[in-house]
Every structure is written in structure tokens, then in C-alpha cells.
Amino acid sequence: xxxxxxxWRQENAKAKGRFETYQLDNISSDCSFLEMLDxxxxxxxxxxxxxxxxxxxxxxxxxxxxxxxCSLYINGRPxxxxxxxTVCQLHMRHFKDGDTITIEPxxxxxFPVVKDLMVDRLAFDKIIQAGGFTSVSxxxxxxxxxxxxxxxxxxxxxxxxxxxxxxxxxxxxxxxxAMLFVAAKxxxxxxxxxxxxxxxxRVHAMVAKMDELGFxxxxxxxxxxxxxPKNISVENIARMNREYFSQAVTxxxxxxxxxxxx
Amino acid sequence: MTKLxxxxxxxxxxxKWTRYKTDQKxxxxxxxxxxxxxxxxxxLAGAAAAASFGEMGFKVKVFCIQDSPRRAHSIAAQGGIxxxxxxxxxGDSVYRLFYDTIKGGDYRARExxxxxxxxxxxxxxxxxxxxxxxxxxxxxxxxxxxSFGGAQVSRTFYxxxxxxxxxxxxxxxxxxxxxxxxxxxxxxxxxxLDLVLIDGRAxxxxxxxxxxxxxxxxxxxAVVLATGGYGNVYFLSTNAMNSNGSAAMRAFKRGxxxxxxxxxxxxxxxxxxxxxxxxxxxxxxxxxxxxxxIWVPKKKEDAEKVRKGVLKxxxxxxxxxxxxxxxxxxxxxxxxxxxxxxxxxxxxxxxxFGVGNTGLAVYLDFxxxxxxxxxxxxxxxxxxLFQMYEKIVDENxxxxxxxxxPAVHYTxxxxxxxxxxxxxxPGLFAAGEANFSDHGANRLGASALxxxxxxxxxxxxxxxxxxxxxxxxxxxxxxxxPEFDEAEKKIHAEIDRLLSVKGKQSVxxxxxxxxxxxxxxxxxxxxxxxxxxxxxxIRLLREEFWKDVRVVGSKTGVNQELEKALRLVDYLELxxxxxxxxxxxxxxxxxxxxxxxxxxxxxxxxxxxxxKYVSAWEYKPDDVPEKHVEPLNYEFIEVKTRNYKV
Numbered sequence: 001x002x003x004x005x006x007x008w009r010q011e012n013a014k015a016k017g018r019f020e021t022y023q024l025d026n027i028s029s030d031c032s033f034l035e036m037l038d039x040x041x042x043x044x045x046x047x048x049x050x051x052x053x054x055x056x057x058x059x060x061x062x063x064x065x066x067x068x069x070c071s072l073y074i075n076g077r078p079x080x081x082x083x084x085x086t087v088c089q090l091h092m093r094h095f096k097d098g099d100t101i102t103i104e105p106x107x108x109x110x111f112p113v114v115k116d117l118m119v120d121r122l123a124f125d126k127i128i129q130a131g132g133f134t135s136v137s138x139x140x141x142x143x144x145x146x147x148x149x150x151x152x153x154x155x156x157x158x159x160x161x162x163x164x165x166x167x168x169x170x171x172x173x174x175x176x177x178a179m180l181f182v183a184a185k186x187x188x189x190x191x192x193x194x195x196x197x198x199x200x201x202r203v204h205a206m207v208a209k210m211d212e213l214g215f216x217x218x219x220x221x222x223x224x225x226x227x228x229p230k231n232i233s234v235e236n237i238a239r240m241n242r243e244y245f246s247q248a249v250t251x252x253x254x255x256x257x258x259x260x261x262x
Numbered sequence: 263m264t265k266l267x268x269x270x271x272x273x274x275x276x277x278k279w280t281r282y283k284t285d286q287k288x289x290x291x292x293x294x295x296x297x298x299x300x301x302x303x304x305x306l307a308g309a310a311a312a313a314s315f316g317e318m319g320f321k322v323k324v325f326c327i328q329d330s331p332r333r334a335h336s337i338a339a340q341g342g343i344x345x346x347x348x349x350x351x352x353g354d355s356v357y358r359l360f361y362d363t364i365k366g367g368d369y370r371a372r373e374x375x376x377x378x379x380x381x382x383x384x385x386x387x388x389x390x391x392x393x394x395x396x397x398x399x400x401x402x403x404x405x406x407x408x409s410f411g412g413a414q415v416s417r418t419f420y421x422x423x424x425x426x427x428x429x430x431x432x433x434x435x436x437x438x439x440x441x442x443x444x445x446x447x448x449x450x451x452x453x454x455l456d457l458v459l460i461d462g463r464a465x466x467x468x469x470x471x472x473x474x475x476x477x478x479x480x481x482x483x484a485v486v487l488a489t490g491g492y493g494n495v496y497f498l499s500t501n502a503m504n505s506n507g508s509a510a511m512r513a514f515k516r517g518x519x520x521x522x523x524x525x526x527x528x529x530x531x532x533x534x535x536x537x538x539x540x541x542x543x544x545x546x547x548x549x550x551x552x553x554x555x556i557w558v559p560k561k562k563e564d565a566e567k568v569r570k571g572v573l574k575x576x577x578x579x580x581x582x583x584x585x586x587x588x589x590x591x592x593x594x595x596x597x598x599x600x601x602x603x604x605x606x607x608x609x610x611x612x613x614x615f616g617v618g619n620t621g622l623a624v625y626l627d628f629x630x631x632x633x634x635x636x637x638x639x640x641x642x643x644x645x646x647l648f649q650m651y652e653k654i655v656d657e658n659x660x661x662x663x664x665x666x667x668p669a670v671h672y673t674x675x676x677x678x679x680x681x682x683x684x685x686x687x688p689g690l691f692a693a694g695e696a697n698f699s700d701h702g703a704n705r706l707g708a709s710a711l712x713x714x715x716x717x718x719x720x721x722x723x724x725x726x727x728x729x730x731x732x733x734x735x736x737x738x739x740x741x742x743x744p745e746f747d748e749a750e751k752k753i754h755a756e757i758d759r760l761l762s763v764k765g766k767q768s769v770x771x772x773x774x775x776x777x778x779x780x781x782x783x784x785x786x787x788x789x790x791x792x793x794x795x796x797x798x799x800i801r802l803l804r805e806e807f808w809k810d811v812r813v814v815g816s817k818t819g820v821n822q823e824l825e826k827a828l829r830l831v832d833y834l835e836l837x838x839x840x841x842x843x844x845x846x847x848x849x850x851x852x853x854x855x856x857x858x859x860x861x862x863x864x865x866x867x868x869x870x871x872x873x874k875y876v877s878a879w880e881y882k883p884d885d886v887p888e889k890h891v892e893p894l895n896y897e898f899i900e901v902k903t904r905n906y907k908v
Contacts, residue, residue, distance in 0.1 A: 012819055028537055030656075035541050038770070045768040045814050045823065054815045055823055059329060061502040063542045065650060066427055067333040082653075089653045114451075114473055115820040118329075122450065125330050129442035133435030134394050138314040138719045139385070141392035145349060148403025158396040158421060161428060165332055194394045 001027040001092060004100040005040065007056055013112050013120075019102075029093040033080065034060050034070065036092055058117040065089040065229065068164030071171070072117055073104040078168035078227045086166065086229040106167055108176035110214045121167050123213045124181060130209035131202040132185040134194050153191045160187040162230045169224035169232075175216030180224040182206050183240035184232050190243050200247035207244060266519070266878055266892045269680045270374040275898045276356075279378045282681070283724055287731035294319035297730050298482035298738060300467055302454045302509055304331030306426075306711060307694025308488030309433035310718025316440030318723060320730075323480055324437065324446055325469055327453045327504050332434045335490060335502040336694075336714060339426025340547035340647065341410065342418035343390075343711040345383040350407050354415040356380045361899065363709060366412040366599050367674070367702020368852035368868060369901045370522075370876070372894060374681060375699045382720040383712050387419055389719055393432040397421050409552055410707035412599040412906075418708045423547055423646045429711055433718070452478070453825065454509045456749040457485065457516045457690065464516075464690035465739055468749050472825060475818040477753055479746045481739035483730060484689045486722065487513060488714075491673035491695040493526065495833045495840065496785075497777025499670035500532060500545040510677050510696055511832035518685040519878040519890065521678035521698035523836065524844035527705055527853050528786050529671035530603035533654055534623040543669040544654055546626070547647055548707040551596045553631035553640060554664070556603070558615040558624050560584040568617045575617070575625055575663050586610055594906040601704040601853045601866075602906060604668035608786050609864060611667070618665045627663035668786060672710060674701040674853065675843070678878040678892075682725035683717060686878075691726060693717035698876070703852025757817055760827050765810030769826045772807050776800065776830070776837055784841050789857040793845040797838055804834045839879060839887060846889060849873045870901055 003024045010017030024043070027036055041055040061069040070087040074080035080090045095101065105113050110123040161184070169180040186203050189195025195202070218237060225234045271278040271285075289297065297320050301312040304326040312324040326334060348354040360380035364371055387405070391397065397419050398406040407416040421428035440446040451472045458466040458481070466481035492507030493499040514520045531546045559565040560582045567573035586606055588595045598606075607624050610616065617623050632640050637660060641648070648659045655665070677685050677692040679699050684691050694714040701709065783796035807830070815821035850859040850866035851873070859867040876892040 028539065030536055031539050032541075032654075035539050038541055039539055041823075042768055042770060045812055046766075054821075057820045057822055061328055061333055061504050062335060062338045063503060064338055064544050065653075066338050066424065067328070067335070067502060068330075069328055069333045084649075085653060089650065091653065091656070093656065118820065121329055125332075125438065125441075125448070125450075128435065129438040131442075133439045134392065135439060136389075136392045136436075137317040138310075138389060138436070138723065141388050144347070144384075144387040144391040144397075145404050147391075149399055150403055151399045151401050154396050154399045157394075158398075158428075161396050161421075161431065162424065164427075165330065188396065189394050192394050192396065194392055 001029060001095065001097045003027060003095070006100065006102045007117070008104045009056070009116050010113050012115055017113065027092055029091070031092045032063070032088060033074070033090040033092065034063060034088050056117065057115045060088055063088040066164060068166040071106050071119060071166055073106060073171060075102050078106065078171040079229050084229060084231050086164070106171040108167070108170045110176065111167060111170065121165070123215070124165050124167065124178070126213060127178065127182060127206055127209045128185065131198070131205035134189065135198060147193050149192060157188045157191040160184040160191070160232065160236050163232050164230055166229065168227050168229060170215065172223040172227035173216070173219055174221070174223070175219045177218050177224070178210050178215035179218045179237050179240070180228065180232055180234065182210050183236035186240045186243055187236040190239060199243060203240060203243045203247060265686070266678070266890055267680065268372065268892060269682060270372070271681065275373060275377050278374050279381055286724060286728040289727045289730050289734060291319050293734040295321065297321065297733060298323065299484050299486065299726065300480055300482040301325070301486045301488060302467065303334065303488035303490060303696070304434070304437065305334035305336035305488060305490055305694060306430055306433055306714030307696070307718040308486070309334070309430065309437045310715050311486055311488060311693060311722045312446055313433060313436035313440050314719055314723045315726070316443070316445035322440070322446040323449065323482065325449045325452045325454060327451065327472065329450055331437060331448065331450065332431060334430060335505050336430045336711070337427045338502065339711055340423045340545065341549040342408065342420035342425045342708040343386065343429060344410065344417050344706070344708040345387045345419060345712065346380055346417060347384055347387060349405060350416045352415045354417050358415065359383060359417065362413050363700070363706055364702065364899060365904060366706035367704055368866070368904055369702065369870070369874070369896070370851050370894065371700055371702030373896055373898055378721065379700050379713060379716050382716045385720055386712060386715045390429055390432050393435060395421065395428045395432045408549060409597060411548055411551065411597045411603065412706040418549070420549065423549070423644060426711060429715065433715070454489070455512060455753050455828065457513045457687070458745050458749050459516055459687065460739070460743065460745050463688045466741065466746065468746070468753060473820060475821060477750050479741035479750065481741050483733045483736060484691065484726060486691045486693060486726070487677065487696050488693045488718070489696045491676065492836055493670045493673050495776065495837050496670045496780045497773045498535065498540060498543050500529060500543050503542060506829040506832070507836050508829050508832045511836055513677060513685065513687065513690060515881050516687060517881070518687045518690055519678040519880055520675070520839060521876050521878045522675035522703070522843065523840040523879065524784070524847060524854050525674035525703050525852065526670060526840070527600055527672040527674060528604045528668045530600055530607055530668050531626060531666045532669035532671070533651065534618055534620065534665055534667040544650065545669070545671060546651060546664065546666060548600065550626060550644060550647065553635070553643065554596065554626040554628050555585055555630060556587050556596055556624055556626055557583045557585045558610045558617060562614050565615045565617060569619060569621050571619070584615065591906045593908050598906045599704055599706060604786060605855060607668055623665040623667045625663035626666045628659065629663070632660065672705055674698065674703060674705055678876070682728060683722055684725070684729065689729060691722060693722055703854055756828070756831070757824065760811065760813045760824065761817060763808065763811050763813065765812045767810050768812055769823055769830055772803065772811060773826070773830050773833070775803055776833060779803065780837050780840070784837070784844055787855055787857050788844050790845065793841050796841040797845070800834065800838045800841065807834060842887070843877055843879065847873055847877065868903070874901070
């Protein structure tokens with residue numbers, strides 16, 4: 001395949017970015033999208049006469065669709081044209097010979113560009129740190145089978161827990177909302193008896209942190225669900241909203257501070 | 263001559279860990295606040311350890327190379343985690359899990375460590391359930407189990423095909439809780455480049471901030487390395503792209519012994535290599551062998567036709583298929599351990615029965631299971647794996663058998679540690695895949711997750727106190743000492759040197775060359791001539807690297823080429839160390855198969871008389887490393903030839 005690539009280049013968070021155009025030839029259709037970028041980088045290293053040149057920086061790690069590190073905005077869609085697929089699992093057979101492909105980083109205020117196609121997603125970690133866990137310490141817990149859990153609930157919790165934290169939902173949303181990411185974590189715990197104990201504190205703390213970090217409101221367009229590589233359902237957002245509104249924070253709650261999921 | 267003391271507690275096997283805990287020294291809560299611990303790596307072992315240390319009251323600094331601790335490669339483990347719960351009432355016990363693990367490791371692991379692993383396995387499942395890990399459940403509401411290779415019981419807990427992800431997110435949740443509470447400080451996008459010793463003890467690290475390119479200094483009373491394995495030395499492996507052996511190698515150069523570097527696990531069920539542009543290999547979980555049957559054509563001419571695309575696998579009648587694992591190993595069938603399954607696949611392909619366009623593939627067929635259980639059951643069990651396969655290969659495994667071939671997956675070797683998981687450098691601990699301790703010469707499926715979490719949640723929180731108890735009067739360290747100066751200067755010089763070569767070949771070009779040498783000579787089958795050749799070739803490649811590598815970009819800011827180059831510097835030495843270890847082990851055991859040492863029917867031939875030991879290598883500046891030996895004494899079990907036939 002012959003390809004023209006328009007790739008966003010930006011030296012660092014403060015620098016001004018721009019698109020650069022690159023040509024590639026002889027790309028196999030069995031090649032993955034990231035392998036295509038590897039080939040381009042290899043070409044940049046080998047072809048340039050003068051040093052120092054620079055390769056195109058992009059985040060990637062497991063290359064099997066589970067670590068959530070890859071994060072490219074391809075032809076206007078997070079993770080590219082294939083539904084339910086991360087960039088690292090996207091193959092060139094989904095493009096045509098002669099195509100022009102535009103590659104950008106995630107565009108969202110809370111995800112500043114680090115360099116080229118890399119963004120900083122520390123904001124997601126901060127939301128989890130605000131309450132995305134059960135406050136259990138190591139040791140002193142009951143036998144794993146002490147509390148039976150309905151298979152249906154465990155399966156729904158697993159559906160939500162499949163989120164890989166890549167941020168495609170934020171990148172897809174015109175409001176840069178993190179609702180789907182937060183809702184997936186809130187839902188996982190809301191569905192399990194182990195998570196119910198702190199359900200109220202958790203949902204309020206995580207939503208408050210999400211707002212504080214500058215993520216926008218839900219746009220109700222469901223672009224997040226459409227672009228999620230793990231097909232996380234917007235039903236989780238409905239569940240989170242129920243959790244949020246059915247568990248209004250009382251004055252007594254506000255008095256408590258420090259520790260736990262709140 | 264041996265300097266190695268494994269510090270195994272006395273007493274009966276089943277009482278050792280209890281005795282250790284009874285006798286060990288503790289640190290009181292007020293003193294814990296005065297003690298700092300560095301944890302490098304946020305996979306299962308690192309995240310679990312850092313979270314637990316934080317909960318206990320220590321001051322913890324935790325480091326990861328990715329943008330978030332949740333990306334560590336533990337996340338990619340698919341199949342499951344073992345525990346001796348015996349929920350299915352099928353005859354499991356702590357002893358049996360211990361025994362299977364020792365046997366699976368081909369009698370090359372330490373009895374006491376493995377018994378402790380089996381002993382704490384049940385607590386891990388309890389802990390994870392309490393964290394909200396959504397394990398698979400039966401309709402009764404109780405936990406479901408499945409089988410993995412090398413076991414005749416169902417003791418593997420799982421969360422669909424994403425068990426590693428769910429366990430890691432559980433540990434990441436615990437770690438995040440401690441970060442939120444201020445007990446743990448997180449340094450993301452930091453890569454450890456050296457270990458700093460003060461008066462012979464591990465007291466800190468130098469890490470490169472990969473965003474700014476700056477070298478940063480960190481001091482602590484103890485350092486834990488949970489930095490995973492070194493499978494990427496082969497270039498192509500199932501490891502993540504950023505997984506690397508540098509932290510372990512740099513600790514090795516500071517005096518930590520490296521144990522059993524030759525023990526590498528080649529996983530039997532991976533998607534075959536399909537092109538020279540390939541960057542990594544993808545695993546298909548071992549759990550698939552519960553319901554999938556492995557075969558190749560019985561007739562060479564059929565295999566040839568399949569390779570040419572003239573014949574489809576479905577066209578080959580049942581009688582003309584060779585289910586070679588079921589044929590050779592009737593008792594365990596498709597669920598033989600990984601080393602055995604990998605070698606059997608290689609044997610069939612080398613003999614000309616391989617399929618796929620390269621002939622380096624065998625079939626993993628679900629037709630019978632789909633007929634027996636229905637497509638929906640298979641989809642519920644392995645849906646995401648089937649989907650992943652289809653994305654990569656562009657074939658539907660519900661309709662045509664998967665094609666698989668062995669690939670480098672896990673390294674049993676690692677930093678030598680004693681019973682306390684302490685390396686030969688006082689104050690330096692190693693956990694998870696980074697240490698060598700529990701899997702002998704071959705790891706059983708679903709045991710890596712078990713070991714990572716055992717080390718992090720239930721071993722290190724005890725043993726590290728035994729070390730720190732006499733450090734309570736040692737004040738916090740400053741980083742403006744000559745030791746930190748020296749270490750930082752050395753790395754600056756190394757980076758400058760890499761950037762100044764300005765040669766003609768890219769970092770990946772060299773890495774591919776190293777990978778080829780390793781795969782051909784230090785791979786599934788090894789022999790004396792090949793290993794000697796590998797040592798020589800790697801030495802030459804190293805010389806060529808320092809003369810002709812082309813590392814573009816600059817020292818400051820993000821430079822992914824420089825990151826790769828620094829890792830390759832270590833691989834170029836580690837590869838040689840692996841070959842040396844393999845050369846001196848004149849026997850076949852587990853993943854280490856020396857072609858000279860096999861039985862008439864091609865099974866591994868161990869030499870317990872001469873090699874029932876752990877080899878531990880000591881770094882010698884400007885010389886070849888020196889081999890030390892820790893003899894393995896089996897007091898409680900009888901050492902036998904592994905037999906999966908009857």
C-alpha cells in the first residue's frame with residue numbers, strides 16, 4: 001500500500017504544534033497501524049542525512065488492546081475507523097491503497113500534549129485516587145466464597161470493569177466529558193456487595209474530582225460509547241446518575257474527611 | 263566458594279513460613295513513618311507491595327515507565343490465577359499446588375519458597391474479591407474455576423480472558439487509595455537507570471524522567487525491584503514494548519547476582535509470525551487448551567497442500583489428523599505444561615507437518631467443543647480472545663481452526679533472592695517476574711499472577727520489616743552524596759556516548775539482529791556449538807552497536823529512540839549471560855532444552871547428579887561473569903522424572 005500521512009508534530013506541551021506530511025510505500029495490509037508508524041520512524045532514522053532528527057513520539061505498550069496506552073485520533077475518530085478496537089489492534093487492511101490518513105493526539109483540556117501524539121492522562125489516575133476502589137487494606141478479609149454474588153451482577157460488573165482507561169471517550173466527546181470512564185468504575189463497585197458500602201462517598205468524590213479537573217458535562221450524544229474500544233455501555237452513565245442522585249450527600253457526610261473513598 | 267545463603271527457616275515444610283513470621287523482627291508504627299521504601303514497577307508485585315507498605319505506614323515512592331501505573335504488563339495476562347481453595351472438591355490442597363509447581367518447574371525451584379507460595383495463594387483470592395475484582399461466578403453465586411496445564415484439578419480463578427487486567431486494576435485501586443492518602447508518592451514516566459549503594463547497602467536509584475530527559479535522584483532505606491522479565495531480549499515476544507531488563511541488569515552490575523538467566527518460557531499458543539515488520543507477538547491464552555484440541559495433518563502431502571492454500575483444514579478427515587499431544591501424553595493430553603507443548607509443536611513443524619504459509623504453525627481446533635457445548639458457551643468463555651485473533655489474522659476461529667506457534671513469553675530466571683526476597687545486595691529486594699525464585703525451569707500457567715501478588719501482598723510486607731527493623735535509627739538520606747554523583751555521571755556519559763556514535767543502523771535494526779541470534783541459538787532447542795556461536799556473535803554485535811548505532815533526537819525532552827537504545831545496551835549483555843548459563847547447564851530441564859540431552863523419544867533428560875542447583879552469576883567488571891551455585895536440597899519430596907504420559 002501507498003499512503004500519505006498527515007501527522008501532528010509538537011515538541012512539548014508549551015510549543016506550538018503543526019501537521020507534517022509523510023509518504024510511505026510498500027506497506028503490507030497485514031501490518032498493524034502502530035507497526036506502520038514504526039516503519040515510518042525507521043524511515044526517518046535511516047533516510048535523514050543530518051543528525052539530529054527526531055522520530056514521531058506516540059504512546060503504546062502492550063500492543064494487544066488491553067493496557068490502554070495507545071491513543072491516536074485517526075481521520076477524526078479516536079482509535080480509528082474500526083468499532084471496538086484500539087489503535088494497536090487496528091490493521092492496515094482497513095485502509096485503501098493511496099489513502100491520506102490524518103493522525104492527531106487526543107484533544108481535550110485535561111489531557112495536555114506531552115509531545116507529538118503523546119498526551120498526559122494523569123487526570124484519570126487522580127479520579128481513581130479520589131475513590132475508584134474499595135478501602136480495604138491487605139489482609140483480614142473473609143473467605144472469597146463467604147459472600148455469594150449473583151452471576152448476572154458479577155457479569156455486569158465485569159462488563160464495566162473491562163474499561164482500559166485509554167481516554168477515547170473523552171477524546172470523542174465534544175464536551176471532553178469523562179462520564180463514561182467514571183461511570184464504568186462507579187458501576188463496577190455499585191453492582192458488587194464489596195463496593196456498596198462506600199457507594200455514596202465514592203460516586204460523589206469521583207464526580208467532584210472529575211469536575212475539578214476540567215472534564216465537561218455529558219453531551220448526551222453517546223459518542224463515548226460509539227468510540228469506546230471496549231464497548232463500555234452508556235447504561236453505566238445512567239447507573240451512575242441513579243447512584244449520584246439517590247445518594248445525596250448530607251451534612252453529616254461532609255463533616256467526615258480524610259481517608260477512604262471520599 | 264559459595265556466597266549464597268538462602269536463609270530458609272528450619273522445621274517441617276508446612277511450618278516454615280509460620281515460624282518465620284513468629285520469629286521475625288517487626289517495626290513499630292511510629293518508626294515506620296521514618297522509613298522510606300522505593301518500589302520500582304507497578305505491575306502486580308510492585309503495585310501490591312507499594313500499596314501494602316503504604317497501608318502499613320511506611321513512606322513509599324513508586325515508579326512506572328508508562329503514563330499510569332495501570333499500564334504495567336501484568337494487565338495483559340489473560341487466563342487466570344491459581345489457588346489451592348479446592349472449591350470444586352476435586353482433590354486440591356496446598357500440598358498439591360506446591361507439588362504441581364515444583365514438578366512443573368522440573369525440580370529446579372526451592373521447596374520452601376514454593377510451599378509458601380501455595381500457602382498464601384488462598385489469601386490472594388480473598389483479597390482480590392474484597393477489592394471488588396469481578397471474578398467469573400457460577401449461577402449459585404460462588405466462584406468458578408477452570409483448568410490449566412500441568413494440573414489435574416480445576417484451581418484457576420478467572421475474569422473472562424482478562425484476569426491480569428482485573429487483578430492489576432484491583433492492585434492499582436489499592437495503590438491509588440494510598441497515593442490519594444499521601445502515603446505513596448507516584449513518579450510516572452520515570453525509568454530507573456541505576457541503583458545507588460551507600461556502604462554496601464541499596465539506598466536509592468537514579469531514574470530518567472522520560473518527559474524532560476532529566477536524571478533524577480531518589481533515596482530510601484530499602485529498594486524493591488518489581489520490574490518484570492527480560493523476554494524482549496528476543497525482540498519478538500509476547501511482552502509489552504516497554505518491558506525491559508535494564509533495572510535488573512543495572513542492579514546486577516551493582517552486585518546483585520543474576521540467577522538462572524537461561525530459563526525462558528516459550529509459550530505454545532501464540533499467533534504465528536507473519537511478516538518482517540512485526541513488532542511483537544500475541545499470546546492466545548493457555549485456557550484455550552481446556553476446550554481446543556491441537557493437531558497437524560498426519561500426512562506430509564496434506565500439510566504441504568494446506569501450506570499452499572490448496573487444502574483447507576476442514577477438508578482433512580478426522581482419521582488424517584494427528585492430535586499429537588493427546589497421542590504422546592494421554593494422561594494430560596492438550597493440557598501438558600507449556601515447555602512440553604512448545605517442544606512438541608516445534609518437533610512436528612521441524613518434521614514437515616507444520617501448517618500456515620510458513621509451515622511454522624499448528625492448529626488449535628474448537629469444532630468439537632462448539633458441537634458439544636454450543637457456540638454461545640465457547641463465546642462466553644473465550645469471546646475476547648477469539649475476537650483478538652480475528653482482528654490480527656483476519657480469520658474466524660469459530661469456523662476455521664486457529665493457527666498457533668510457540669513464542670517467548672516469560673523468564674523464570676531473574677535476580678537471585680533468598681527466602682526473604684532479598685538479593686545479594688543488602689536492602690535490595692526483587693519481586694514478581696524480576697526474581698527467579700518460584701518457578702524453577704518452567705512456570706505453570708496461571709502461576710505468574712499468583713506469584714506476583716503473593717510477593718507483593720503477603721511476603722514482602724513481612725520480610726522487609728525484618729530488614730528495616732535495624733534501620734530505624736538511620737536518618738533519611740540526602741541525594742547529594744558522592745555515590746549519587748558517581749552514578750549520575752556514569753549515566754550521563756553513557757547517554758552522551760550513545761548520541762555521539764551517529765552511525766548508520768537504527769536501534770531496532772540491532773535489536774532484531776540480537777533477537778535472531780537469541781531465537782536461533784538460545785531458543786527452544788539449544789546445543790553446545792550454537793551457544794558458543796551465540797556468545798561470539800553477540801560480542802561482535804555489541805562492538806558493532808557501539809560503532810554504528812544511530813540514535814537520533816536529543817538528550818532533553820521525550821526521546822523514544824534513546825529509551826530503546828539504553829535498554830538495548832543491557833540486552834546486549836544479558837543475551838550473552840543467558841547463553842553462558844545455557845552452555846554450562848549440560849542437561850535438559852523445563853524450558854531449557856539441550857539437544858544433546860534427551861531421551862530416545864525426545865523427552866528432556868535432566869541430570870540431578872550434577873545440576874540440581876541454581877546458578878547465580880556475579881558481575882565482574884571487564885571480565886566474564888562468575889558463576890556461583892546454590893544447591894537445591896529436596897527434603898520433603900521425592901525428585902522424579904517428570905511424566906505427563908500416565
